[in-house]
Amino acid sequence: MSAAKQKLPEMRARLFDGRREASARLENLLSRKQQEAFRSIATVFEYRRGGTVLFTEGTDASFVYSVAEGIVRVCRHSDGGRRQVLAFMLPGDLLGLPDSGTYANTAEAACPCTLYRMPWAQLRELMQREPALQLNLLEKVAYDFREAQRRIMVLGQQNTYQRLASFLADFIQQPAFFDADTATLTLPLTRFDIADYLGTAPETVARGFLRLEQEGLLRRVGPRVTEIRDIEGLRKLQHRKRRAAR
């Protein structure tokens, strides 16, 4: 039962008080009519190569993007120049909301991608005509906020091995990347991307995969392809202590 078919008063009530949504993918939050309005101001963009920059932190924010296909990495650079991946945006996600008129972070295609691009001015205008849309925006920000809090839990409490397990457990939930029939996870991400997401080094990620393989939780088919052998085992890892007692 999709939220898109609810009547407007119900949609208002859903925010904060309603059922918990599995995700806040854009299309799940919009009525059919709203989706059409979106499409009327959106342009399709294809990025053939990974690494292409969509926008840079600090620059004027004119466009908002929605991922149609592929993975976009949203990152920020510390003063030391080191990159931190704040989030991977997956198909259906919305990104590029202005913060005080500029982008708060940098977005790059992590692999060949297709996305929708909309002028922020037009989207804002649309929202003023349809207040319900604005509420959807709030829902979206609230969802991203909760996701960020989950990241804080992972980064604050887990060792690198557990973080990798958490990362894989999350992506297993995404049918676009995990084929449940063959238990095959296909991630178009480099070890650098994963390392910068987990706050560790690419070597440590490689060693994490090695250990997960040795413990029988998965099998490395290729650098981007993994056969998951024990989903429950991956999940259980997160609940252990960060460090072996002596």
Added chain:
Amino acid sequence: MSAAKQKLPEMRARLFDGRREASARLENLLSRKQQEAFRSIATVFEYRRGGTVLFTEGTDASFVYSVAEGIVRVCRHSDGGRRQVLAFMLPGDLLGLPDSGTYANTAEAACPCTLYRMPWAQLRELMQREPALQLNLLEKVAYDFREAQRRIMVLGQQNTYQRLASFLADFIQQPAFFDADTATLTLPLTRFDIADYLGTAPETVARGFLRLEQEGLLRRVGPRVTEIRDIEGLRKLQHRKRRAAR
């Protein structure tokens, strides 16, 4: 120049596109009239002792709180039972917004506190009568979201020593806890609170203070009172590499 005096159409535009606010303290976001409306539904609560639970994650969310005095720690417990402090809420901050009808995390007074408590139902009703209020709420969530992203940067890139420096640098910005004249920082938090906030152990926090003292950046007056000797030095720490090269 406070945003509170702007006319309503301007307030609408301020969101996402407006000037960057130093903080999103509640009173800065509300017009005088709105503040009065808030006060009319709010009750003052005093918590004499630190450790008192305001609300628990997973329980029904009936009330929203605003800190008047003291520090509230917002935390969540991992399945292993370990506590992670997601944020410290300071005077002016709003907390306890329902997530799908329940609290997403636990809030406890970190020290003797005074706060305002409002029934969520009444606040929601108030928002429906005054759409501008709803926009303020969005602003608030967006602010918390950006704060969470900053935490991700710190937890993902910095070692425990740098995290402690970041933590202190943040609190130096708060006049309620830092007396600029005497350069004295008075934090009613235990080493456990700080450790759970920084994702480390209390012993490591203590050693961090020791090292900061040895390097001349501060002087420990007492466990809760610190004399800051080199603010710029604290800030610079964050920009260094996480680890000494060999």
Added chain:
DNA sequence: CGCAAATTTGAGAGTCGTCAAACATAGTGG
């Protein structure tokens, strides 16, 4: 096929979590 980039593996050392114990502090009851 050949090169550039990514990944893996190895070695060594810096960091920090854990256990233990000494010490300080604040709150309590006599």
Added chain:
DNA sequence: CCACTATGTTTGACGACTCTCAAATTTGCG
């Protein structure tokens, strides 16, 4: 008012974890 006790803090020791440097190996692409 003081001893007492519970709680919080500091210090020490040790080993687990993982970052860094280096090099071998594999992968992806033109």
